[in-house]
Amino acid sequence: MKTLLALSIGAILAGSTLLSPAVSAATPTPYIHTQFNVTESMQQADLLVVLVPEDSGELRLSGWDRASRNHINRAISVAAFTGKAGSQLEIVAPVGLNYGRVLLLGVGNPAELTRAKAEEMGASLSGWVNGTKAETVHVHSQLIANATDNHRISAALAHGVELRNYRFDRYKSQPDARPAQRYSWQVALATDARVQFEQKQALAQGVFTARELTNLPGSDGYPEAFARYAQQVLEPLGVEVTILGPEQVKALGMGSLYSVSQGSHMKAHLLVARWRGNQDEQPIALVGKGNSFDTGGYNLKTQAASILRMHTDKAGGAAVVGAIKALAGQKAPVHVVGVVPLSINMISGDATLPGDVVTAGDGSTIEVGNTDAEGRLILADGIWYAREHLNARAIADIATLTGAKVGALGNAYSAIFTQHSDIEQTMREAGDLVQERVWPLPLEGYDGIVRSRIADRINTGSPGAQAGAIFLQHFAGDTPWVHIDMAGEAFVNSATGIHPEGSTGHGVRLLTEWVKLYQAQ
Incomplete structure (x- = not known):
């Protein structure tokens, strides 16, 4: 790789991009094979799904003759199906209809059905459909009379189907067939x-x-490879992507970020991705931990089950890339920039040692009390970069940071740390909306928690979740800031709800909705 030390700082900040080929395994491929079509008319299909509000009474759909109605409504009576939200009733070989199966899917009171519940129902529908041999599915929603509810619920159900049908199979020589049904969604007004x-x-x-x-x-x-992948998926959407290589990271003084990868031949990078959906001078900054594999460094992880999952330590950075992609794909009227400090925590004769002192981008010094507390080292320089070089109006960082967070909140909530009530309120609102819920933990009352004997601060402390947050708070300076610790939420061992087995993509929907809510204030 060409050395870039000769570049001036001005040229570095202009965003010169390193050139080298991306690894083929990190090349974007189609994520999903399921197809959707929106229509206002009945379509022939292998399966008919009817969305049924609670207590709808006798069902009468266009095209059903008397025998069909009698068969369907007799089944409803026998099964005591009421249309309660999430309830299902399958009718095989319905009389007089050209569908192999009819599934009645209860939506309860449509006005009260939340987005999150509808998405979970869509995921459940996906599982049911995938258990059949159906290739085509028609979803009839017109029993939901209110057009606003009709469109909202249908779109949320479809979203749940999509999220559950993702598969990560690029490394299988003979992967199982992906779900590839063609769905037609009959709605009140197709254009809307x-x-x-x-x-x-x-x-x-x-x-x-x-x-x-x-x-x-x-x-x-x-x-x-992470940075190149992000560049390939973001630039076609109009996102401005800058990749700073290791020599640029060093030249900018980001020694905290650089130190984590100095033991590897795969050095630190910084990814910057900007979506200009409006002309605001100051962007909202999202900073995500991109530690691409965490061995623990010289504080080596020794449990096989733990280290096996350490490729997920880049989930915070992945969430930031995903949120930028979502906002750009939605053409959201927001000015947002994603910053992903990228590292790989490896051991060699050049690796950072416990007790070493490194200098961060802001000039402050850090004692490395534990090389396995590397996430805050790379985030420190990412947050500083967003404040110093991007003039962010607000900064949200997100990371799989501490086991202490899991001990405090488990996997049901991410922990958030902030002293800004407007950020806390909008973050909690966004989390409730998409069921990536957050819970505030305190920053106050922990004086001296990251005090170092030999440097300005140390990257360890107890309690661990607070120590990580307070360490990072310094680098945000006076910029409104929130830290999101999503440890434990990046990966599931088996399919559940909207998540197939593997990575969840947690944080994308939270950040996407939060940016829009915060921007609208």
């Missing part, structure tokens, strides 16, 4: 509904991108 479907599909593409990046093994998702 299509807008909502397209918005949700853009969001799903962001989630898929994050899942793919997180799922990549360490040797294929290393810093430069």
Whole structure:
């Protein structure tokens, strides 16, 4: 790789991009094979899904003759099906209809059905459909009379189907067939509904991108490969992408970021991705931890089960890339920039040692009390870069940072740390909306928690979640800031809800909605 030390700082900040080929395994591929069509008329299909509001009474759909109605409504009576949200009733070989199966899917009171519940129902529908041999599915929603509810619920169900049908199979020589059904969604007004479907599909593409990046093994998702992958998926959407290579990172003084990868031949990078959806001078900055594999460094992880999953330590950075992709795909009217400091925590004769002192971009010194607390080392310089070089109006960082967070909140909530009530409120609202929920933990009352004997601060402390947050708070300076610790939420061992087995893409939907809510204040 060509040395870039001769570049001036001005040239570096202009965003010169390093040139070298990306690894083929990190090349974007189609994420999903399921297809959707929005229509206002009945379509022939292998399966008919009817969305049924609670207590709808006798069902009468266009094209059903008396025998068909009698058969369907007799089945409803026998099964005591009421249309409660999430309930299902399957009718095989319905009399007088050209569908192999009819599935009645209860939506409860449509006005009260939340987005998150509808998405979960879509994921459940996907699982049911995938258990059949159906190639075509028609979803009839016109029993939901209110057009707003009709479109909202249909789009949310479709989003749930998409999210569940993602598969990471690029390394299988003979992968199982992916779900590839063709869905037609019969809605009240196709033109209006299509807008909502397209918005949700853009969001799903962001989630898929994050899942793919997180799922990549360490040797294929290393810093430069991660950055190149992001560049390939973002630039076609109009996102401005800058990749700073290791010599540029060093020249800018980001010794904290650089130190984590100095033991590897795959050195640190910094990815910057800007979406200018409006002309605001100050962007909202999203900073994501992109540690592409975490051995623990010389504080080596010694449990096989733990180290096996350390390719997921880049999930925060993947969430930032996914959120930028979603916002750009939605053409959201926001000015947002994603910053992903990228590292790989390896051991060699050149690796950082416990007790070493490194200098961050802001000139402050850090004692490396534990090389396995590397996430805050790379985020420190990422946050500083967003503040100093991007003039961010607000900064949100996100990371799989501490086991202490899992001990405090488990996997049901991400921890958030902020002293800004407007950020906390909008972050909690966004989390509730998409069911990537957050819970605030305190920053106050921990004086001296990251005090170092020999440097300005140390990268360890107890309690661990607070120590990580307070360490990072310094680098945000006076810029409104929030830290999101999403440890434990990046990966699932088996399919659940909207998540297939593997990476969840957690954080994409949270950040996407938060940026829009915060921008609108």
